[in-house]
Amino acid sequence: MFAYYLQLxxxxxxxxxxxxxxxxxxxxLGISVCMITLTSYRAAAANPAxxxxxxxxAPSIDSWDPDRSYERDDKTLAPNMLTYRDAQxxxxxxxxxxxxxxxxxxxxxxxxxxxxxxxxxxTRMTTRDFFAMFEVPFLYGGPWNxxxxxxxxxxxxxxxxxxxxxxxxxNSVGKTLNWQQRExxxxxxxxxxxxxxxxxDVSNGAFQDMEGAYVxxxxxxxxxxxxxxxxxxxxxxxxxxxxxxxxxxxIWIHGWFELRTADKQRAFREFLDNYxxxxxxxxxxxxxxxxxLYDVDGWLKRNEVVQDDNKAMLIMAFAFLAVCLVNTVGLxxxxxxxxxxxxxxxxxxxxxxxxxxxxxLTESGVVALAGGIIGGLLGVAGIWALRAWYGQFVxxxxxxxxFDEANLVIVVLIAVAAGLLAGLYPAWRIGRAAPASYLKAQ
Amino acid sequence: MEIRPIISALLRNRAGAILVAVQIxxxxxxxxxxxxxxxxxxxxxxxxxGIDDQNIxxxxxxxxxxxxxxxxMVREDMAMLRQMPGIIDVTPINQVPLSGSGSSTQFYSxxxxxxxxxxxxxxxxDEHGVNSLGLTLSAGSTFDATAVEYQQKDERTxxxxxxxxxxxxxxxxxxxxxxxLGKTLYDxxxxxxxxxxxxxxxxxxxxxxxxxxxxxxxxxxxPDQSTQYLIRTxxxxxxxxxxxxxxxxxxxxxxxxxxxxxxKMSNMKxxxxxxxxxxxxxxxxxxxxxxxxxxxxxxxLATFNVNNRxxxxxxxxxxGARKFDIVRYFMTENWLVTSIGVVVGCALALAAGFWLSxxxxxxxxxxxxxxxxxxxxxxxGQLAAWQPSRKAAKVSPAMATRNV
Numbered sequence: 051m052f053a054y055y056l057q058l059x060x061x062x063x064x065x066x067x068x069x070x071x072x073x074x075x076x077x078x079l080g081i082s083v084c085m086i087t088l089t090s091y092r093a094a095a096a097n098p099a100x101x102x103x104x105x106x107x108a109p110s111i112d113s114w115d116p117d118r119s120y121e122r123d124d125k126t127l128a129p130n131m132l133t134y135r136d137a138q139x140x141x142x143x144x145x146x147x148x149x150x151x152x153x154x155x156x157x158x159x160x161x162x163x164x165x166x167x168x169x170x171x172x173t174r175m176t177t178r179d180f181f182a183m184f185e186v187p188f189l190y191g192g193p194w195n196x197x198x199x200x201x202x203x204x205x206x207x208x209x210x211x212x213x214x215x216x217x218x219x220x221n222s223v224g225k226t227l228n229w230q231q232r233e234x235x236x237x238x239x240x241x242x243x244x245x246x247x248x249x250x251d252v253s254n255g256a257f258q259d260m261e262g263a264y265v266x267x268x269x270x271x272x273x274x275x276x277x278x279x280x281x282x283x284x285x286x287x288x289x290x291x292x293x294x295x296x297x298x299x300x301i302w303i304h305g306w307f308e309l310r311t312a313d314k315q316r317a318f319r320e321f322l323d324n325y326x327x328x329x330x331x332x333x334x335x336x337x338x339x340x341x342x343l344y345d346v347d348g349w350l351k352r353n354e355v356v357q358d359d360n361k362a363m364l365i366m367a368f369a370f371l372a373v374c375l376v377n378t379v380g381l382x383x384x385x386x387x388x389x390x391x392x393x394x395x396x397x398x399x400x401x402x403x404x405x406x407x408x409x410x411l412t413e414s415g416v417v418a419l420a421g422g423i424i425g426g427l428l429g430v431a432g433i434w435a436l437r438a439w440y441g442q443f444v445x446x447x448x449x450x451x452x453f454d455e456a457n458l459v460i461v462v463l464i465a466v467a468a469g470l471l472a473g474l475y476p477a478w479r480i481g482r483a484a485p486a487s488y489l490k491a492q
Numbered sequence: 493m494e495i496r497p498i499i500s501a502l503l504r505n506r507a508g509a510i511l512v513a514v515q516i517x518x519x520x521x522x523x524x525x526x527x528x529x530x531x532x533x534x535x536x537x538x539x540x541x542g543i544d545d546q547n548i549x550x551x552x553x554x555x556x557x558x559x560x561x562x563x564x565m566v567r568e569d570m571a572m573l574r575q576m577p578g579i580i581d582v583t584p585i586n587q588v589p590l591s592g593s594g595s596s597t598q599f600y601s602x603x604x605x606x607x608x609x610x611x612x613x614x615x616x617x618d619e620h621g622v623n624s625l626g627l628t629l630s631a632g633s634t635f636d637a638t639a640v641e642y643q644q645k646d647e648r649t650x651x652x653x654x655x656x657x658x659x660x661x662x663x664x665x666x667x668x669x670x671x672x673l674g675k676t677l678y679d680x681x682x683x684x685x686x687x688x689x690x691x692x693x694x695x696x697x698x699x700x701x702x703x704x705x706x707x708x709x710x711x712x713x714x715p716d717q718s719t720q721y722l723i724r725t726x727x728x729x730x731x732x733x734x735x736x737x738x739x740x741x742x743x744x745x746x747x748x749x750x751x752x753x754x755x756k757m758s759n760m761k762x763x764x765x766x767x768x769x770x771x772x773x774x775x776x777x778x779x780x781x782x783x784x785x786x787x788x789x790x791x792x793l794a795t796f797n798v799n800n801r802x803x804x805x806x807x808x809x810x811x812g813a814r815k816f817d818i819v820r821y822f823m824t825e826n827w828l829v830t831s832i833g834v835v836v837g838c839a840l841a842l843a844a845g846f847w848l849s850x851x852x853x854x855x856x857x858x859x860x861x862x863x864x865x866x867x868x869x870x871x872x873g874q875l876a877a878w879q880p881s882r883k884a885a886k887v888s889p890a891m892a893t894r895n896v
Binding site for chain 2: 169231366369436
């Protein structure tokens with residue numbers, strides 16, 4: 051029966067190609083705009099941490115100015131970065147299963163044998179658990195050990211891309227790079243790895259490029275490397291040396307803590323509060339006790355990775371789709387009523403109201419499917435065009451607008467569901483009409 | 493003319509009329525809010541920066557060798573580049589305005605954190621900074637060459653240079669309506685800085701910051717072992733110079749790193765406003781499409797009604813209605829449907845506007861936009877109904893006698 055309805059639908063399209071194309075176009079355009087906004091929304095709303103999202107925690111402790119809150123919009127929030135000394139203190143805790151502190155820096159690297167053009171490599175200064183906690187894939191070698199963190203030892207992990215630039219690819223473990231007049235030994239090379247949004251450090255833009263090199267955190271203090279990302283300060287204090295900077299109330303460090311059980315999470319929360327209360331005795335943390343421990347999901351929300359504009363555009367797009375659908379309902383109604391005499395004949399020949407209803411609903415579904423597929427493809431073309439245009443001056447554009455087959459599937463499903471919804475009333479209306487009235491006019 | 497027969501005809505075919513009215517209501521809500529938000533973004537993007545941002549490019553220069561004479565490098569590079577034909581001026585600067593990265597701090601009009609105060613983006617540059625950025629001074633002059641501090645790596649101080657050039661925006665925040673030239677401002681440690689020049693207008697680092705027009709230029713090069721070179725060219729010569737400058741710099745001294753590609757300030761500006769422009773583009777597209785579809789909907793309903801009522805029209809014509817009466821009848825019918833949609837749409841638009849401003853900190857919807865939207869939709873509705881109405885008027889009175 052379904053096949054027969056399909057056949058009838060196709061015949062009906064041929065009878066009214068203009069009207070049919072209009073309906074398909076209406077759905078297609080509505081869907082394409084949805085596809086584009088959905089892509090940008092879903093890219094920002096993604097949580098690449100997956101299952102580990104609920105056991106990785108970022109602390110946020112309120113070390114800020116007594117006279118004003120850290121965020122202007124939401125005064126209840128605490129800073130989203132740590133001071134150097136607080137980061138060290140939290141890192142010393144034995145509660146977490148794994149832990150890390152880190153920041154983004156970078157410098158000019160050279161190769162001892164001059165086999166590489168000296169160039170700037172964005173570098174993450176971090177402790178070793180970074181690789182395990184974020185499940186970073188290695189192509190060659192592996193992370194450094196605890197001794198290398200404590201030393202610190204001059205070891206370095208390179209990204210695949212940077213390994214290609216420095217050594218032309220291949221297993222370069224054991225080779226050396228020069229940095230700040232020191233030799234760093236390559237201990238590992240990463241495989242392709244680009245979680246987006248860059249959830250572990252969203253403070254410099256959620257779609258920022260990945261670092262090319264990873265070096266033990268402790269080198270930061272030795273080589274006096276500040277952050278190449280945000281550094282925020284509030285206190286009037288004399289900062290006349292790097293040491294003074296490390297002891298200042300400036301925030302620039304990120305910390306993550308793996309806490310696998312509810313007990314550990316509770317214990318760590320208590321630890322945070324106790325630490326801050328303790329520090330208050332030394333005149334630090336002048337604001338009321340206000341500490342948070344965010345899992346990855348909470349962290350992404352805290353930092354508003356999905357921007358208001360993302361949401362507003364998505365809402366506008368779906369409102370537009372709604373207009374397209376109402377339009378389609380009207381067009382379907384006109385079309386079905388136009389062809390009512392044919393239904394009258396079918397009814398007179400014994401088709402039930404239900405048959406007529408399903409026949410017309412099938413027709414709506416086919417129109418919607420066509421609109422969905424065309425709209426999805428239009429959407430892909432639109433994304434491509436936006437990426438090409440914005441890519442000229444926004445490095446993040448391709449990462450913020452990724453091609454994702456899932457989005458295509460989603461919008462086609464939305465289209466079909468919406469099309470069936472749109473066809474519901476017209477199909478019911480035509481099924482209800484008495485056959486005799488149409489036959490009379492013949 | 494009687495409106496009652498129109499209403500009763502509409503009630504007979506409720507579904508079509510309701511659909512079009514709903515469509516118009518949602519359209520009004522979308523269009524009014526989208527146009528309003530777009531208008532704000534377009535205004536934001538179009539603000540003048542006070543900088544000659546279409547004729548400037550810049551890039552980082554990093555020294556990496558031990559005991560490298562960084563300050564000597566800057567001096568020699570500057571001397572060479574300032575000779576190159578096509579370059580208006582060039583300056584070393586710690587950050588580039590409009591790029592989205594930079595530094596800011598708090599300044600005060602009196603020592604000990606007293607008086608007025610304001611955050612401001614600050615830039616370290618030399619005596620060519622003003623001309624290289626293409627700024628207009630409203631008072632004072634650029635730095636004396638002797639005022640520029642050249643700091644070695646190990647000479648880092650926490651003090652600010654003794655003099656500065658500030659933007660009118662910062663001047664107003666600190667000194668209100670008094671002339672700022674010759675005045676002294678202070679940092680949070682009461683370190684004094686004397687104003688030797690006032691810039692008519694200049695944007696700083698972050699286009700989303702409400703203190704974007706508060707900027708201060710300070711005469712210093714170093715002590716960091718890296719800087720940006722900011723080059724202003726004659727119009728149309730930028731692309732050629734980007735290549736020439738790279739070649740010339742490499743030739744003069746290959747032992748430092750030029751961070752490539754060089755960046756045009758126009759592109760940095762576009763990047764800074766990318767979110768706003770994407771929003772504007774998306775909303776404009778949606779507005780255009782939604783208007784077209786509403787018009788199509790009205791057109792479709794009118795055509796359907798005309799086709800369905802051929803006999804009725806014929807009868808009316810046969811008993812004396814003029815063509816004009818028929819046109820007026822259908823135009824009025826559509827105006828009625830549009831108006832119902834518009835009334836519902838007003839409520840919807842206001843609700844959406846209220847919700848947007850509440851949820852997303854957007855400014856409250858301006859009612860003039862609503863008024864414009866209502867008028868616009870009435871016009872669109874009447875235009876869309878025009879052709880079907882004309883078609884109706886052409887129905888021959890003889891139709892009344894057919895098919896009976």
